[in-house]
Amino acid sequence: MTAKLNQQQLDSLAADLDAIRDSVRADLGERDAKYIRRIIRLHRGLEIGGRVMMPFGFIPPVFAAAVASLGLAKIIENMEIGHNVMHGQYDWMNDPSLQSQTYEWDTVCTSESWRQTHNFEHHTYTNVIGKDRDYGYALLRLSDDSKWHPGHSLQFINYILLTVFFQWGVGLHELESERIRRREIGLTDKRDFLKGFFRKGGRQAFKDYVFFPLITFPVAPIVLAGNISANLIRNLWTSTVIFCGHFTEDAETFSEASIENESRGHWYYRQLLGSSNFTGSKWVHILSGHLSHQIEHHVFPDLPAHRYPEIAPQVEAICHKYGLNYNTGSFGSQYRTVLKRIAHFSLPDRLRLKLGGMTAKQA
Amino acid sequence: MLSTIEKSSPLRWLGKQLFNRNDPAGFFDPLLTMINPMWAQGFVAARIESVIDETPDTRTFLLQPSSRWHGFRAGQHINIIVDSDGVRHHRTFTVSSTPAQWRTDGTITLTIKRAPGGRITNWMHDHLQAGATIGISEAFGDFDLPAGPSPLLYIAGGSGITPVLSHLATLADSPYAAPVSLLYYVRTEADVIGAEILNSLAANWPALTVSIFHTEVGDDSQHINPSHFKNIPELSERQVYLCGPKGLMDRVDELLAPFGLRDDQINKTFFSAPTSVPLDTPLGGAITFTRSSVNVESDGDAPLLEIAEAADLTPAYGCRMGICHQCSCKKTEGTVINRLTGKASGPGEETIQLCISVPQGPVSIDI
Numbered sequence: 001m002t003a004k005l006n007q008q009q010l011d012s013l014a015a016d017l018d019a020i021r022d023s024v025r026a027d028l029g030e031r032d033a034k035y036i037r038r039i040i041r042l043h044r045g046l047e048i049g050g051r052v053m054m055p056f057g058f059i060p061p062v063f064a065a066a067v068a069s070l071g072l073a074k075i076i077e078n079m080e081i082g083h084n085v086m087h088g089q090y091d092w093m094n095d096p097s098l099q100s101q102t103y104e105w106d107t108v109c110t111s112e113s114w115r116q117t118h119n120f121e122h123h124t125y126t127n128v129i130g131k132d133r134d135y136g137y138a139l140l141r142l143s144d145d146s147k148w149h150p151g152h153s154l155q156f157i158n159y160i161l162l163t164v165f166f167q168w169g170v171g172l173h174e175l176e177s178e179r180i181r182r183r184e185i186g187l188t189d190k191r192d193f194l195k196g197f198f199r200k201g202g203r204q205a206f207k208d209y210v211f212f213p214l215i216t217f218p219v220a221p222i223v224l225a226g227n228i229s230a231n232l233i234r235n236l237w238t239s240t241v242i243f244c245g246h247f248t249e250d251a252e253t254f255s256e257a258s259i260e261n262e263s264r265g266h267w268y269y270r271q272l273l274g275s276s277n278f279t280g281s282k283w284v285h286i287l288s289g290h291l292s293h294q295i296e297h298h299v300f301p302d303l304p305a306h307r308y309p310e311i312a313p314q315v316e317a318i319c320h321k322y323g324l325n326y327n328t329g330s331f332g333s334q335y336r337t338v339l340k341r342i343a344h345f346s347l348p349d350r351l352r353l354k355l356g357g358m359t360a361k362q363a
Numbered sequence: 364m365l366s367t368i369e370k371s372s373p374l375r376w377l378g379k380q381l382f383n384r385n386d387p388a389g390f391f392d393p394l395l396t397m398i399n400p401m402w403a404q405g406f407v408a409a410r411i412e413s414v415i416d417e418t419p420d421t422r423t424f425l426l427q428p429s430s431r432w433h434g435f436r437a438g439q440h441i442n443i444i445v446d447s448d449g450v451r452h453h454r455t456f457t458v459s460s461t462p463a464q465w466r467t468d469g470t471i472t473l474t475i476k477r478a479p480g481g482r483i484t485n486w487m488h489d490h491l492q493a494g495a496t497i498g499i500s501e502a503f504g505d506f507d508l509p510a511g512p513s514p515l516l517y518i519a520g521g522s523g524i525t526p527v528l529s530h531l532a533t534l535a536d537s538p539y540a541a542p543v544s545l546l547y548y549v550r551t552e553a554d555v556i557g558a559e560i561l562n563s564l565a566a567n568w569p570a571l572t573v574s575i576f577h578t579e580v581g582d583d584s585q586h587i588n589p590s591h592f593k594n595i596p597e598l599s600e601r602q603v604y605l606c607g608p609k610g611l612m613d614r615v616d617e618l619l620a621p622f623g624l625r626d627d628q629i630n631k632t633f634f635s636a637p638t639s640v641p642l643d644t645p646l647g648g649a650i651t652f653t654r655s656s657v658n659v660e661s662d663g664d665a666p667l668l669e670i671a672e673a674a675d676l677t678p679a680y681g682c683r684m685g686i687c688h689q690c691s692c693k694k695t696e697g698t699v700i701n702r703l704t705g706k707a708s709g710p711g712e713e714t715i716q717l718c719i720s721v722p723q724g725p726v727s728i729d730i
Contacts, residue, residue: 033449041393088688091714094451104383120681
């Protein structure tokens with residue numbers, strides 16, 4: 001179990017982390033602008049390349065290249081560009097195409113809904129059970145904070161479905177279907193959200209599943225299959241990366257009571273303990289939108305993400321200084337613990353504990 | 364070719380479906396500009412053809428705007444868009460050349476003085492060389508040439524001469540027969556901008572009289588005074604054009620009052636570069652929420668989000684602690700202090716987070 005910090009320690013933790021943030025802020029400039037523009041050029045090249053190659057997909061290696069190209073384009077756009085731009089990481093550049101409040105990304109979820117549910121709710125109330133709806137997406141039971149019911153025993157199937165159709169799941173996240181099921185709210189309360197969802201979801205489906213197949217009519221089935229595959233690859237990769245960010249074995253959860261009148265230091269403390277990293281090559285970091293540095297991302301969500309690897313050693317040193325766990329490991333080992341968590345908490349608590357299963361950590 | 368997407372509404376609709384943006388042509392910019400910077404679709408690109416020294420601190424930049432640019436009228440301004448150290452800046456300058464020149468060879472000139480402490484004018488002087496590409500806006504402003512051949516009086520101070528240069532060269536071409544006088548105020552001889560153009564205009568165009576006054580030469584400083592109007596016949600009949608620093612313009616207003624000119628005889632243009640407030644300015648100030656036309660006073664360290672809410676506005680917000688950027692919006696003018704870092708912003712247009720920005724002096728916000 002990691003250390004509990006008193007208020008004085010929390011304040012000094014905040015001061016230490018603020019110092020890192022300020023020094024990166026002061027250093028932002030040409031290098032960061034060049035980096036994101038290079039990534040954007042890469043995205044444009046991959047997307048255009050993928051779209052152009054796809055009609056020639058009747059040649060199997062070309063099909064594979066086209067799917068990989070379009071899939072990578074979507075991954076880079078969603079993770080390293082869209083997600084990070086919408087966090088305001090590049091607002092300081094004053095470039096209208098990189099503004100957090102107007103950027104629209106290449107996925108079903110509207111940017112407006114994402115900024116509300118992710119930037120605000122998830123990043124403010126990270127891992128607070130009952131407040132952070134990203135914890136299990138109201139679909140999976142991932143800790144013993146929520147009561148077991150028989151439906152949970154099949155949650156591994158839910159997980160597979162969620163990861164396959166991830167962009168649609170994320171798109172519908174704001175619907176709060178669990179509250180609709182409990183009749184706390186009705187569909188009419190979500191009319192504006194649903195309008196936006198159908199408009200954006202329709203647009204994404206039209207583009208990938210209607211427009212591009214139709215204009216390449218004789219080879220439409222190939223283009224359709226290719227576009228579905230590219231979306232599937234993106235869904236699997238992004239959901240896996242995201243699950244590794246907060247649902248690993250050692251990622252901790254928090255109670256609503258613990259965040260009453262929360263200080264900045266405690267917010268930092270919660271971000272450090274509720275997030276987990278994974279290691280990998282430079283390209284693993286880029287393709288994960290640097291969410292491989294989920295810990296750094298959660299303490300500094302609006303610093304340009306390519307800076308996370310540079311400041312990670314300092315953040316890790318601060319964790320050690322205060323006796324806090326810096327949760328990291330290889331991609332494979334972190335992901336294994338995520339699957340373990342999904343499986344263990346699908347069991348009723350008594351059975352799980354009898355089998356020597358996982359105990360959730362609540363800080 | 365790509366810009367037709369923006370004009371046709373079915374294509375625009377399709378572009379929005381395919382690229383998730385209102386300027387679908389801009390999707391291709393990152394690649395297009397790599398091949399040729401002049402192909403940018405997101406803004407009008409302009410190539411710097413040459414840079415000419417006018418005075419020790421003033422340079423004229425000869426620009427070739429891309430063919431998409433719509434042109435300008437003499438006396439109009441453009442915004443230029445430059446990226447310096449990763450940050451995009453917009454600044455307004457007057458076109459100092461004539462529309463005739465643009466129609467002939469497609470070039471325009473901007474005559475730009477280094478503003479003391481000015482980030483962008485200094486950056487332009489130090490970094491912009493022939494061959495570089497910048498962005499420009501369409502032209503705007505209504506410092507227009509007179510409709511009919513009435514006698515004219517131009518009064519310009521310092522770099523305020525730029526729209527006047529464009530006016531005079533255009534009038535000389537027409538040719539304009541009514542008398543035209545220019546009173547031009549500069550610190551010293553070396554500060555005269557466009558000296559060559561002014562000399563050649565005065566030599567070849569009998570209707571023009573040019574008087575240049577040096578305001579900072581020893582004891583005999585020639586700040587504007589009533590005696591400067593003595594040699595201008597029929598002053599009360601003239602159309603007057605003013606462009607210069609605020610002090611000069613205010614003084615001219617006073618001096619012209621006895622001549623009984625009508626309001627429609629006086630044409631002014633001025634824009635002053637935004638300047639930072641002194642460091643010891645107290646927090647709070649006069650806040651203008653421009654889009655909702657609300658003006659409020661704030662004192663103390665209340666952040667703009669609370670000020671807006673107290674004025675019954677409902678800007679978007681989320682965490683209220685500077686994390687989520689839901690409340691990010693445009694500050695068009697003024698200085699704000701970032702509560703988290705304690706740092707002061709610049710004076711010009713930039714994106715700020717309402718929940719952690721405390722005004723320091725007057726501030727305008729686009730909500």
